Structures are given as structure tokens and as C-alpha cells.
């Protein structure tokens with residue numbers, strides 16, 4: 008007989024509504040929602056919100072990058088996520104240029120074996136050939152329906168516009184979702200060299216080499232290429248008004264474009280790079296860089312208006328020592344910051360507690376929207392009978408001060424350190440297993456499973472139908488309408 012767990016006395020907060028009910032769980036699934044439910048094990052949710060566990064669609068665990076590997080692996084990364092209420096992550100499988108996607112995928116499956124929470128992968132298109140074209144079908148057959156393209160990192164991961172167009176068209180045919188890191192890599196590379204030549208070698212050079220225009224231009228370019236390819240587009244780490252404006256404008260024209268701000272860009276600003284401590288500034292080096300406060304206002308407004316849909320972290324944590332690789336040259340500082348444990352508490356504190364987001368909007372942007380975009384709804388991102396019991400019992404009164412001393416991430420610092428948050432998990436459940444119990448982490452390495460994602464979500468189908476209907480067509484002319492000389 009399977010054990011029945013009941014979450015009792017809480018208020019269910021879904022993306023569409025809030026209501027009081029208990030939730031019963033068996034074999035990792037939600038089996039009943041109602042009042043006065045009983046079970047073998049009862050979790051007290053009195054005074055709490057019961058929400059779908061967070062989904063972070065943008066993490067890099069043990070990522071090979073800039074001559075090193077990011078420090079958090081699938082075990083510490085997913086444990087950090089669970090500690091903060093995130094029950095699923097999506098990492099990026101990165102074939103090195105020339106490498107088979109299938110070979111890279113095997114390597115990613117091997118390193119994710121000790122994940123404590125469920126996970127999936129996006130596949131990166133880091134080079135282009137007939138082999139890549141063919142393998143994309145196999146990747147889709149293996150449960151991956153999204154392909155990432157880097158428009159930056161020239162000489163490493165970056166792909167050119169013709170490759171983007173070919174890959175986007177392939178995504179359209181396969182019912183997959185192309186994603187872009189949108190920064191103009193050529194302009195960044197030139198600006199980096201100019202700054203170094205001018206003697207600007209510290210972390211402040213990082214922000215200066217990647218102004219908002221670099222991101223706005225690339226975002227708009229990717230959107231137009233996707234439209235010509237007839238495929239939806241997902242823009243990762245949208246950090247500025249210029250990029251947001253491009254997404255907003257496209258959506259107003261009916262284009263299927265999604266934008267993903269990061270929690271870091273919502274609350275941290277570019278003054279971090281002028282900090283007198285080199286270490287402090289270097290620890291905050293990530294791409295795109297932090298922006299000024301006007302951009303933060305734009306991103307918050309986008310979440311409120313619905314022109315931006317998802318809040319992620321781009322969790323890619325490097326140690327102090329790794330960051331010091333760039334001590335005399337900012338272009339060698341590994342790009343990336345952490346945030347997996349802090350995304351939900353910081354967003355709740357700065358979003359819901361300030362009135363910028365409703366609790367339902369919080370659920371939409373931390374789980375439900377991305378579950379729909381990635382075609383795993385309502386298995387994930389929902390509280391309905393039959394859904395996976397990936398849940399967070401959220402105590403809106405529980406507070407803490409963020410500190411590297413108490414975090415799950417293995418790096419020695421935290422870009423949110425010193426920030427007080429109110430709103431934390433009382434319990435986090437990963438497919439019914441209690442992984443966090445009132446601050447105590449009891450997650451099981453290896454419990455996490457790979458989540459397969461089917462191609463052809465409704466948005467792809469609708470867009471393909473529309474593009475087919477409006478495709479250029481030959482005009483059929485009868486003989487009497489043709490000039491006599493032909």
C-alpha cells in the first residue's frame with residue numbers, strides 16, 4: 008500500500024486563483040484536492056500558501072566555460088533550488104564545436120545522476136552542419152524540445168546569422184523552441200579590445216563592453232529571424248529596456264516571443280561593478296551585466312504587463328579563485344552568478360511584499376508560464392489531480408538574512424548576501440518526497456529524474472498553421488490573361 012501524505016490547512020495559490028483546500032499525495036502525484044482530507048502523514052500548512060514548486064528554466068550546473076567548470080553540480084545545485092522552493096531545473100547541454108549532440112547528451116545524463124530534484128535539458132546549437140541538422144531530430148525524439156543559440160561569446164559558443172536562420176527553420180519543422188542569448192558578439196569583442204587598450208582592465212570593463220544596445224540589437228535581430236523562420240522564440244536573460252522593448256513590440260504585432268528576466272537583474276544594479284573591492288565586483292560579472300535602475304523598472308513592468316513571462320536565475324556559480332583568473336583582464340573573469348536558492352524568496356520579498364506582483368502572478372512567473380512554454384504543463388507548474396507533487400508550502404511570515412554561511416551552493420559568496428527576505432518554504436516536496444522540512448534540508452541525491460518534453464506545443468502548431476496560410480503563393484493565370492508572345 009502506498010503512503011498517503013496530506014498537506015493540510017493551507018491556501019492553494021495557483022496562477023489563476025487562490026482557494027483553501029488540502030492536498031493529498033500518493034506515489035509522487037497529487038491524487039485529491041478537497042477539504043478535511045486525511046492521510047498517513049500530515050504536513051501542517053496553517054497560515055501558509057501551497058504553490059507549485061518553482062521551475063528554474065535557466066541553470067548551468069558543472070558547466071564547462073571559459074577554461075573552467077562552474078562549481079555547483081547537479082547535486083548541490085538542485086539541493087540549493089529545493090532549499091528555496093524550486094523543484095525543477097533545466098540545464099543547457101553544450102556540445103563543444105564539432106562535437107555530436109548525442110555524445111554531449113550522454114555526458115549531461117551522466118553528470119545529472121545525483122540530482123536531488125527533477126531536471127531537463129535544453130540542447131545548444133554551438134556549430135552548424137548536416138550532422139547537426141540530422142541530430143536535432145534525434146534530440147527531439149529523446150525528449151528535448153528546445154534549442155539554445157549564443158549570439159555572443161565570439162570564438163567560443165557564438166553562431167552566425169545564417170546558422171541561426173537554418174537552425175530556427177529546423178526548429179520550426181521539428182516543433183521545437185529556439186532560444187537565444189541575445190548580445191551582439193562582434194560588437195562586444197571589439198569593445199572589449201578597445202577598453203583593454205584604454206587601460207580599463209578591471210571588472211567595471213565588463214559592464215562597459217556590453218551596453219544595453221548590444222542586447223537590444225541582438226534581441227530584435229533574433230526576433231526577426233525567428234519570424235522569417237516561422238517559429239516562436241524564447242529570449243533568455245532579458246536584462247534591459249532595449250531588449251524588452253523589442254519583445255514587447257513583437258508581441259504587440261502578434262509574434263510568439265517570450266522574455267525571461269533574471270532575479271539578479273531585477274534587484275541588483277551596475278553600481279556593483281564600481282565597488283572598491285575587486286573580488287566583490289568580479290563576483291557579479293555575468294552576461295548580460297547588471298543595469299541601472301531604469302532597466303529594473305522596465306523588467307518589473309514587463310512581468311506585470313505580461314510582456315515578460317518567466318523569472319529565472321542563469322545559476323552559474325564560480326569560486327573566488329576561479330573569478331581571479333581575470334585579475335588583470337576583465338575578459339578572462341568567468342561569466343556567471345548564483346541564485347538558485349534565492350530566486351523565489353527574493354522575488355516574493357521584492358515582488359509580492361511590495362505589491363508589484365500578486366501571489367498568483369508570482370506562481371505564473373516562477374512555474375506555470377514556463378511549464379506551458381516548455382510543454383510540460385500540467386505535469387509540472389500546476390496543482391491539479393494527476394500533477395507531479397512538486398510543491399512548496401510557503402510561509403509568508405518566515406524571514407532570514409541571506410548569507411553564504413548558510414547556503415547550499417558550494418561557492419563562498421552570494422550576490423544577495425546581507426539581504427533580508429520574508430517568505431520562505433516551510434516544506435518543499437519533490438514528487439511527494441519532503442526535501443525541506445522547516446529549514447532542514449533532507450533532499451535525496453539521485454531522487455531527481457529527467458523530464459521528457461514533447462515537441463509541437465500548441466503555440467508552435469498555431470504559428471505553423473498561420474505561416475502556412477499566409478505563405479507566398481504563385482498566382483495561377485489562365486492563358487487568356489497571359490501576353491500573346493509567351
Ligand SMILES: NC(=O)NCCC(=O)O
Nearest residue numbers: 188293294321323342343
Ligand atoms: N550568463 C553568464 O554570465 N554565464 C552563463 C552563460 C550564459 O548564460 O551566458
Ligand SMILES: [Zn+2]
Nearest residue numbers: 188243244294
Ligand atoms: Zn547567456
Ligand SMILES: [Zn+2]
Nearest residue numbers: 065066067321
Ligand atoms: Zn545561461
